[in-house]
Structure formats: C-alpha cells, structure tokens
Amino acid sequence: MAYFVQQLINGVTLGMIYGLIAIGYTMVYGIIGMINFAHGEIYMIGAFISIISFLFLGWFGVTWIPLALMIVLIVTMMFTAFYGWSLERTAYRPLRGAPRLAPLISAIGMSIFLQNYVQLLQGARNKPLPPKITGSIEIMEQAGFTVQLSYLQILIIVLTLILMVAFSTIIGKTALGRAQRACEQDRGMAALIGINVDRTISITFIMGASLAAVAGVMVTLYWGVVDFFIGFLAGLKAFTAAVLGGIGSLPGAMLGGLLIGLIEAFWSGYFSIEYKDVAVFGILVLVLIFRPTGLLGQPEIEKV
C-alpha cells in the first residue's frame, strides 16, 4: 500500500509536467491544425534558460528560494515565449495556406535546428543544477517503507493546478479566449468579424511556450540535470498525452498528461523501468486504433 501511494505521488508529479507541455500541443493543434513538433525543444530551451537564470541569480547573491524561484519563472517564461513566438513567425506563418505536410516538415526541421543550436551553444554534456528545494513530508510508513511527499512535488502540483485553472478561465471566459476558439472553429470567419487572426495565433504560441517554460523550470528542479536532447522524449510523451486526452481539448491535455505520468510511474514501479517508454507509446498506438478522438475529444457535430 505504501509503495502504491509513493508511486501515485510520483506519477501525479510527472503527469503535471507532461500536462503542462501537452497544453501547448493541444492549443496549437486546435488553432492551426498542425502538430508543433518543435514544442518539445521549446520546453528544453525553457529548462536551459532556467539553469542559466539560477546561475546568474547565484552570482548576484539572490539565494532566498521563493524570490529566486519567482524571478527564474518569470525570466524563463519571457525568454521561452519569445522563442515560441519567433518559431511561429519564421517557420509556420510563411507556410500558412500551404498543404498540411509543409508546416509539419518545417516543424521537424525547427526541432532538429533547435536541438543543434542548443548543443552548439551549451555543449553536449549534461548540465547539473544543485538541489534548490529540499525537504519533504512523511505521509505514512508501512513495513519499513516511508512514503514521502517532497516540498518540490507539492510545489509542482500546486503551481500546475493554478496555471491550469488560470488558462481554462482565459480560454473559457475572456474575449481573448473566445477569439482563440473562433479561430479554431473557422479562421476565415474569425477574420470576417474583425479578429486579427495572425495575432491570435501568435498569442497562442506565446501561451503554449510559457507553459512549456514552467515545465522546463520544474523538471530542472526535479531531476537536477538537463541536456540538449531532453525535449525529444518529453515532447513525444506530452504529444501522446495530448492525443490520449483528445487533441484540441484543454481538459483532455491535462487528463492525458496525468494518465501518462501515472502509467509511467506505475509501470516503472511494478514491472520494469526499462520498458516504461514502451508502455507509454503502446498506449498511443492503442488510442489511435480504438479511439482516435481521444478520451475527451469529440467528433465534430455540425449541422449544415
């Protein structure tokens, strides 16, 4: 039982991070109907910027963790959002109106480019970050096994929940969110009622990239090590999460992320850690075969 609870905690934490990245996939897919395969790299860049920011803050003697964390989050979100915005401007916007395959290839190209760009700039070796947030709560003990919920895990879960509520509110209740949903349903018509479609798409990339940035900061703190290649696997898993939940659906991305995190944690805990990625991508295959619209995705119901 204790072991189960521990895996549950680990899985939820991991799931939150995947969920944050998955939202970026699902929002971009919703609005321009393409999978932004460079989104994993945006997250990786977020992780790098967070390490660099922690380093700078250390030099300037900002060591009080809550303050440092705030600054790192804001700086990382800003820089990463800028990358997300530039990505859309340079690689996708010129291809608007081109056949669907073109932006997809452009996305894969940007993904490879960004990996190599970071590798050249930062080197191929792992970059470590000493633990910043330590300590944990002991929840229960059973047969010599202690279930621990670390402060960092609490932070990740709480921060993610706050961000998800905030983003759902933006999409569901504000004029910006309505504009995004209008672009998602009929871009031509959105322009016909006076929405600046290009700007709405840019904002969507900025929002997705900011969430990936938060995931990058969290992962850096959680694992304590990053390299230029982490975006690939995390990106694919978050993509799987988005598809599992129903691509285009915001709650779906969160649910999908959570499920992928749990599957990964429990598979690692009870079966074999080597096969955890196989388990996750096996789910992707099953979903695509049996429920291509995902758990919360709805087939289009339109009356003509």
Add this chain to the structure above:
Amino acid sequence: MLSISGVHTFYGSIQALRGVDVEINEGEIVSLIGANGAGKSTLLMTVCGNPRAAKGSIKFDGRDITNMPTHEIIHNGIAQSPEGRRIFPRMTVMENLQMGATTSSPEHFDEDIDKVLELFPILKERASQRAGTLSGGEQQMLAIGRALMSRPKLLLLDEPSLGLAPMIVKQIFEVIRDINRLQNMTVFLVEQNAFHALRLAHRGYVMANGQILMTGTGQELLADEKVRAAYLEGGGTA
C-alpha cells in the same frame, strides 16, 4: 459609400470576376442577383479582402480598402453574413453574438444585444444552446444577428434565403427591410431568389460570368424582359 471599380479576382488560375463596377450609396438596399457560379459571393468576399482583388479598386467611405487585411476592413464598419452562414458551431448562441461585437465598444453591447434579440426573439430562447444545434433558419438569423452586433455602416448579406422554408424567408426579408428603414442600415444583398431580392431593393445589379450585365432600380429590373426570362419565370416567384 462603397465603390467597386474594375475589380478582377482570381481563384488560382480561374478568373471569377472580370472587371466589376458596383456603387452603393448610404441608406440603400442594393441587390445583386445572378445564377450559381456567377461570382456573386466572390464579389462580397473580395470586398472583405479574401480573396483579394487582383486588379481594380474598392473604396469604402472614401478610403481605399483594396489591399487592407480582412480584420481591418471589418474595423472600418463592414459586416458580412457569409455564404453558408458560418456560425461558430461549438460556441453558444450568446457567444456567437459576443464574437460579432469584436470590433464594437463594450459600452453599447447590452443595447445592441437587446436590439438583435428583439429582431430575432427565437435567439433569446436559444441563448445558451450550442449554435451547431440550431435549425437552418435559426442559424441564418444568428449569422445576421452576429453581423449586426458590430454596428456596421454597411451590411453584406450572402443568400440569406438559401435552403429555408418560405415562412422563414419572408420573416428574414422583413427584418432586412426593417433594419434598413428604422436604423438606416445600408445593405448589399446577394440572392438567387431574384423576385424577393429585387422587390426589397432600391437598386439591383444582374451578374453573369463574373461581369455585371445590367443595373437599374428594383422595379425596372423586375419589369425587364430578359431578367424575367432568365431569373424569374419558372420558380423564382415563390
């Protein structure tokens, strides 16, 4: 108010408009009639900048809008209820109307929504329903209502009668006349239902193969032999 001169529009290599001239004055209802594929809808869309005119110019309120981005053209005071209605199916009726108010100031939102719901009372009952679940007639009312929410100076209507029961068609044409008379709204109406459209209009244009064939007052066109033969006799008078 709207002056279209010598406009050519292409879809790829296919030419849809071949030098169209149309003039619309403030306070008028102008109907554009013609058969399927004549280029009527293309003309309305070209006014909104999608597709863009390859040649010629479009002026609105003295301003050249030929090469303006679509959303800026709309901000200048043009609204369109397009072909196929194109309401946002996964938004509620109320959200669709809110979307229509994108370019207008939030201060007169309440006033405008009351006006639209007064014109189309059925939309009030359906306010929180998803727009995709409405009937065809209700969707058409929603599309017109959405266009009115922006307080346009010029309202472009593309085939508001298409596929609707005669009762509903009558109701929609009455609303068009009302907003023209009571709110002095300028309306540019594209229709295949030539009889209704010309009876309602101050002036009309007849279009075929991407060109304007004929123009005159609604009454003149209704009385014209060629117009009667091509567009009215045998069905159009329903």
